[in-house]
Amino acid sequence: xxxxxxxxxxxxxxxxxxxxxxxxxxxxxxxxxxxxxxxxxxxxxxxxxxxxxxxxxxxxxxxxxxxxxxxxxxxxxxxxxxxxxxxxxxxxxxxxxxxxxxxxxxxxxxxxxxxx
Amino acid sequence: xxxxxxxxxxxxxxxxxxxxxxxxxxxxxxxxxxxxxxxxxxxxxxxxxxxxxxxxxxxxxxxxxxxxxxxxxxxxxxxxxxxxxxxxxxxxxxxxxxxxxxxxxxxxxxxxxxxxxxxxxxxxxxxxxxxxxxxxxxxxxxxxxxxxxxxxxxxxxxxxxxxxxxxxxxxxxxxxxxxxxxxxxxxxxxxxxxxxxxxxxxxxxxxxxxxxxxxxxxxxxxxxxxxxxxxxxxxxxxxxxxxxxxxxxxxxxxxxxxxxxxxxxxxxxxxxxxxxxxxxxxxxxxxxxxxxxxxxxxxxxxxxxxxxxxxxxxxxxxxxxxxxxxxxxxxxxxxxxxxxxxxxxxxxxxxxxxxxxxxxxxxxxxxxxxxxxxxxxxxxxxxxxxxxxxxxxxxxxxxxxxxxxxxxxxxxxxxxxxxxxxxxxxxxxxxxxxxxxxxxxxxxxxxxxxxxxxxxxxxxxxxxxxxxxxxxxxxxxxxxxxxxxxxxxxxxxxxxxxxxxxxxxxxxxxxxxxxxxxxxxxxxxxxxxxxxxxxxxxxxxxxxxxxxxxxxxxxxxxxxxxxxxxxxxxxxxxxxxxxxxxxxxxxxxxxxxxxxxxxxxxxxxxxxxxxxxxxxxxxxxxxxxxxxxxxxxxxxxxxxxxxxxxxxxxxxxxxxxxxxxxxxxxxxxxxxxxxxxxxxxxxxxxxxxxxxxxxxxxxxxxxxxxxxxxxxxxxxxxxxxxxxxxxxxxxxxxxxxxxxxxxxxxxxxxxxxxxxxxxxxxxxxxxxxxxxxxxxxxxxxxxxxxxxxxxxxxxxxxxxxxxxxxxxxxxxxxxxxxxxxxxxxxxxxxxxxxxxxxxxxxxxxxx
Ligand code: SRM
Ligand SMILES: Cc1cc2nc3c(=O)[nH]c(=O)nc-3n(C[C@H](O)[C@H](O)[C@H](O)COP(=O)(O)OP(=O)(O)OC[C@H]3O[C@@H](n4cnc5c(N)ncnc54)[C@H](O)[C@@H]3O)c2cc1C
Ligand code: SF4
Ligand code: FES
Numbered sequence: 001x002x003x004x005x006x007x008x009x010x011x012x013x014x015x016x017x018x019x020x021x022x023x024x025x026x027x028x029x030x031x032x033x034x035x036x037x038x039x040x041x042x043x044x045x046x047x048x049x050x051x052x053x054x055x056x057x058x059x060x061x062x063x064x065x066x067x068x069x070x071x072x073x074x075x076x077x078x079x080x081x082x083x084x085x086x087x088x089x090x091x092x093x094x095x096x097x098x099x100x101x102x103x104x105x106x107x108x109x110x111x112x113x114x115x116x
Numbered sequence: 117x118x119x120x121x122x123x124x125x126x127x128x129x130x131x132x133x134x135x136x137x138x139x140x141x142x143x144x145x146x147x148x149x150x151x152x153x154x155x156x157x158x159x160x161x162x163x164x165x166x167x168x169x170x171x172x173x174x175x176x177x178x179x180x181x182x183x184x185x186x187x188x189x190x191x192x193x194x195x196x197x198x199x200x201x202x203x204x205x206x207x208x209x210x211x212x213x214x215x216x217x218x219x220x221x222x223x224x225x226x227x228x229x230x231x232x233x234x235x236x237x238x239x240x241x242x243x244x245x246x247x248x249x250x251x252x253x254x255x256x257x258x259x260x261x262x263x264x265x266x267x268x269x270x271x272x273x274x275x276x277x278x279x280x281x282x283x284x285x286x287x288x289x290x291x292x293x294x295x296x297x298x299x300x301x302x303x304x305x306x307x308x309x310x311x312x313x314x315x316x317x318x319x320x321x322x323x324x325x326x327x328x329x330x331x332x333x334x335x336x337x338x339x340x341x342x343x344x345x346x347x348x349x350x351x352x353x354x355x356x357x358x359x360x361x362x363x364x365x366x367x368x369x370x371x372x373x374x375x376x377x378x379x380x381x382x383x384x385x386x387x388x389x390x391x392x393x394x395x396x397x398x399x400x401x402x403x404x405x406x407x408x409x410x411x412x413x414x415x416x417x418x419x420x421x422x423x424x425x426x427x428x429x430x431x432x433x434x435x436x437x438x439x440x441x442x443x444x445x446x447x448x449x450x451x452x453x454x455x456x457x458x459x460x461x462x463x464x465x466x467x468x469x470x471x472x473x474x475x476x477x478x479x480x481x482x483x484x485x486x487x488x489x490x491x492x493x494x495x496x497x498x499x500x501x502x503x504x505x506x507x508x509x510x511x512x513x514x515x516x517x518x519x520x521x522x523x524x525x526x527x528x529x530x531x532x533x534x535x536x537x538x539x540x541x542x543x544x545x546x547x548x549x550x551x552x553x554x555x556x557x558x559x560x561x562x563x564x565x566x567x568x569x570x571x572x573x574x575x576x577x578x579x580x581x582x583x584x585x586x587x588x589x590x591x592x593x594x595x596x597x598x599x600x601x602x603x604x605x606x607x608x609x610x611x612x613x614x615x616x617x618x619x620x621x622x623x624x625x626x627x628x629x630x631x632x633x634x635x636x637x638x639x640x641x642x643x644x645x646x647x648x649x650x651x652x653x654x655x656x657x658x659x660x661x662x663x664x665x666x667x668x669x670x671x672x673x674x675x676x677x678x679x680x681x682x683x684x685x686x687x688x689x690x691x692x693x694x695x696x697x698x699x700x701x702x703x704x705x706x707x708x709x710x711x712x713x714x715x716x717x718x719x720x721x722x723x724x725x726x727x728x729x730x731x732x733x734x735x736x737x738x739x740x741x742x743x744x745x746x747x748x749x750x751x752x753x754x755x756x757x758x759x760x761x762x763x764x765x766x767x768x769x770x771x772x773x774x775x776x777x778x779x780x781x782x783x784x785x786x787x788x789x790x791x792x793x794x795x796x797x798x799x800x801x802x803x804x805x806x807x808x809x810x811x812x813x814x815x816x817x818x819x820x821x822x823x824x825x826x827x828x829x830x831x832x833x834x835x836x837x838x839x840x841x842x843x844x845x846x847x848x849x850x851x852x853x854x855x856x857x858x859x860x861x862x863x864x865x866x867x868x869x870x871x872x873x874x875x876x877x878x879x880x881x882x883x884x885x886x887x888x889x890x891x892x893x894x895x896x897x898x899x900x901x902x903x904x905x906x907x908x909x910x911x912x913x914x915x916x917x918x919x920x921x922x923x924x925x926x927x928x929x930x931x932x933x934x935x936x937x938x939x940x941x942x943x944x945x946x947x948x949x950x951x952x953x954x955x956x957x958x959x960x961x962x963x
Contacts, residue, residue: 031932060680069638095295
């Protein structure tokens, strides 16, 4: 079984944007290795990346959802039907059987990269 | 009852119709056939609100028939059909046209007719009565050719009729035989105060007048000559001297009759022939005729239940207590108002300065309330009525029940908790406290929920405040938090948040969170705060500190569609657009390949724009003079107009011009939910203004203002707030109305739902907006003026700001488009491809 560090080594860090491109509370969409990713910077500075695809509507729109916290989880709300996804695990709060991909993020200096 | 049996109902008045509604509930299998004979040219309408016909309501507004009731229920309704004979033995009814209809059960609901004293001259021209819509039409026509009007009869209906004459612009007199007004309901003291108040409104009252004859007048059409030698000249006379049962069919069929009329019924409302029932004002129960709807409705229920054998409920009489507003004067009368019970004693409170009179009648042992009279202040009515009806024990010093409360300890009255479960809270609809508790157990949380679950408070509305108190108390007892915290981050309702932001001059979400919230916020409190901030300070919604609070629609100032593209809706105030404007819209749509459609709100919607296209689409529209239509905001959507007096042969005012002015005034104002207006140029109402949050309908004299209508999920007719307004007053009232809604509504609560939950209902709203009862009017107007003065086209400002424009891109690191957005062609335009179509066209996006 792979340990986390093994896994991380297997991934490539893809630089995506400047930290300044990320306004706290507002997401951006990014194209990383052909995959659509939604990247969020929260009020406290944490940066998260998840899939941009909303499994409920089928549209690539999660980057345009509102972020917040619910019962201790950092979440993004789908802008279409308003389901919430845990930014750390990708699990949907309203339907735990639905899960979106989550990606590790590196912030080095001014550069934000997604591990993929 | 056997299958395929037939019920014939004579009369489709208020009570007859209630019978049909109750019956429909028991007859969903269509087991019996129902024939309804209705003498009038239209089906049942609300007589209780008849006078509102004079203030702009139409005959259709007064209708009691819900939707397509008769067809849905398979009822055979025969309009203009009078029953003239009953054959008990053959079990048939004959109509005036000579048709004979067989029945298994017959229900007589023929109501009553106004009594006209047989004085010589009573049938002269413009001597009228007040009971049907046709009567009202005659009164209207008569008033148009009259200066002076007299109402004969100073009872409840007479005073209402007097108000109608006064509203029609006549010099109005009331002539009463008894020594005081409302002799049935009021004692001398109460009647005196009422008389003073009514005379102050310009209506002249003449008591102890016995009319001897009516003959040609000198200065007016008639002169009425009285027994005391005096006389009164008048052009129009309205008789309102009591009612008499329309019991002629009972006599003809030789049913048992009362000595002074009325068809005798038993506790199941059966007449002396067990297959014939009588209900409503024609029925005599226990020697009494009840001239009010509530007892009639009980009879209807009892009879329908008995015929269908679903219950053995019995009619057991009814309480005749009344509360009403006569010419703006509140009057209440409960139980033994005269204090005629042996040994009873009374307490009085009289305030001459404010013209308030209150009296309670207490049993000899001082333990129970027997009756009460209230004029000028009826706040105590609901509580006192419950005290009497439920024989609850009085406080040690019963006078506290009518003394004003000045130390801020709140109303004394009756604690709702002490009310027994059987207490009847809504008499119009026979709803008890236990019915309300059942609704609460089934999940009702607001007065509006109780209304839809039980029908309580949906007729006269007199019980609304009491229901609110019971709800609060019962929710509390069930441990349900009544507090309306908007989310886990703020322990406040929207209304409280509005207050905090305004009073503490809070300018940002961060400040709000720091001072009053906890955590990071969420997709509920962020947009709510953003909306309140906008309703208060009106900054640009994409200002740095506000941008991250906005829902995607507000953030991109466009409505997100199912595939993640957006729609673009330029404002077209009042639905007016120039040919050049239309051409530009067409050219833009063509250039960007957008789908175009006329919306339900009288403007054009362009669909299928990608985020990155929005700025250039908008800059082209703005160059052509268009502005944001705020289709994305919880704010003013459209002001629908009809073409009005400019073109239409019936129009009486310029509805398009007014619609445009209103749309321009309120555009961009952020509110708890979206707001829609309509302006119609005449009563034909082609702009459907009565289905809007704010509806304006032109009259000969100005504008009628309707509020709190809704189309959508649960349609609600708007209600007349004020009539015949000049344009300046119209705008003033709308300013106040909207600002009051913005201040007090819940999140995402349309005006219709807000109104249904407003304790005190329309009257309260009228008090706040027209009479300024809260002393807030100036502030509300100033707040609205601030929003009007600080309006900006959000799109224009955005296009001029390169920082703001940066956000309009799909990928932060690529100019590629979203490959998932795929269109196919349909009827010459684009539409989003279905999943199957996409599978054939592109590789599926892996997740
Ligand atoms: C575009 C339009 C349909 C059309 O093609 O004609 C439309 C489209 C939508 N309506 Fe509507 N409504 C449109 C006219 C209406 C009307 C008719 C009217 O305004 O006269 C009504 C009934 C009148 C009323 O509101 O009382 C209407 C009652 C609703 C409702 C129910 C509201 C209610 O309180 O019952 C919703 C749902 C809601 O708001 O929660 C809704 C919601 C929506 C939403 C926002 C649903 C959504 O979240 O995606 C749709 C998005 C619009 C968009 O993307 O631009 N729409 N909608 C109409 C835009 C009018 C405009 O020019 O702005
Ligand atoms: C102006 C006004 C204000 C009022 N305000 C109030 C109030 O505030 N509160 C309150 O409780 N009550 C009020 N009332 C009284 C209330 O309207 C009546 O109690 C109620 O309408 C009685 O209902 P009903 O069905 O018995 O009679 P109606 O409503 O009069 O209906 C009887 C119907 O039967 C029809 N009919 C009669 N004979 C025949 C026949 N032979 N064949 C076919 N059809 C026939 C009549 O044309 C009529 O349509 C008011 C009444 C008026 C006129
Ligand atoms: S239900 Fe009506 S408003 Fe909602 S998406 Fe369908 S057409 Fe549009
Ligand atoms: S008492 Fe009339 S509506 Fe409830």
